[in-house]
Amino acid sequence: NAIRLFTMARTALVPGGMFITANINDNKEREFIGRVLGWNMIYRPVEELADLVKAAGFSESSMKIFYEPLRIHGLVVARA
Numbered sequence: 001n002a003i004r005l006f007t008m009a010r011t012a013l014v015p016g017g018m019f020i021t022a023n024i025n026d027n028k029e030r031e032f033i034g035r036v037l038g039w040n041m042i043y044r045p046v047e048e049l050a051d052l053v054k055a056a057g058f059s060e061s062s063m064k065i066f067y068e069p070l071r072i073h074g075l076v077v078a079r080a
Helices: 002-012 030-035 046-055
Strands: 018-024 063-067 073-079
Touching (some): 018 046
């Protein structure tokens, strides 16, 4: 599903347009989020998210990966 969605976003971008997506790494709050809030989220390393972005047709050379200081949230930025 993610690859299909990312592909649709890529085809909608103008040349040079920017695609931004974020991800949450597995972390100690996972149990709280799932049990208390009932949010069944998908946790994956941002490098795995970057692989999905590449599979959607973005070139690796157009991508940058960022983490916030605690390395819980990852961000992938890619250009069309």
